[in-house]
Amino acid sequence: MSRALAAFLILMGLNAYADEPPLPGFPPKEPGEALKTFKTLGGFQMDLLAAEPLVIDPVAAAYDEDGRLYIVEMTDYPYTDPKNDKAFVDNTDDPPIGR
Numbered sequence: 001m002s003r004a005l006a007a008f009l010i011l012m013g014l015n016a017y018a019d020e021p022p023l024p025g026f027p028p029k030e031p032g033e034a035l036k037t038f039k040t041l042g043g044f045q046m047d048l049l050a051a052e053p054l055v056i057d058p059v060a061a062a063y064d065e066d067g068r069l070y071i072v073e074m075t076d077y078p079y080t081d082p083k084n085d086k087a088f089v090d091n092t093d094d095p096p097i098g099r
Helices: 003-016 031-037
Strands: 058-063 069-073
Touching: none
Parallel strands: none
Antiparallel strands: 058 069
């Protein structure tokens, strides 16, 4: 398949989504209220597992084999002491405060 034909097919595929309405927007809500803005398929439900102040600045989450949820917080990003901040060099002078 030529590049021109592939590009044409991709653009046509993207154009098919251009006429769809945007996703609905909601103003910011408290965590408990935010659950009410989601719709789930029959038989499914959403539960609030963690919110501030229990979790601050989450960057990753994973479940273990026993179903426990582990969350990685990065409360120090992007804040470092400017005198220790050097481009492309690991900062070993500021203690990490993530957990």
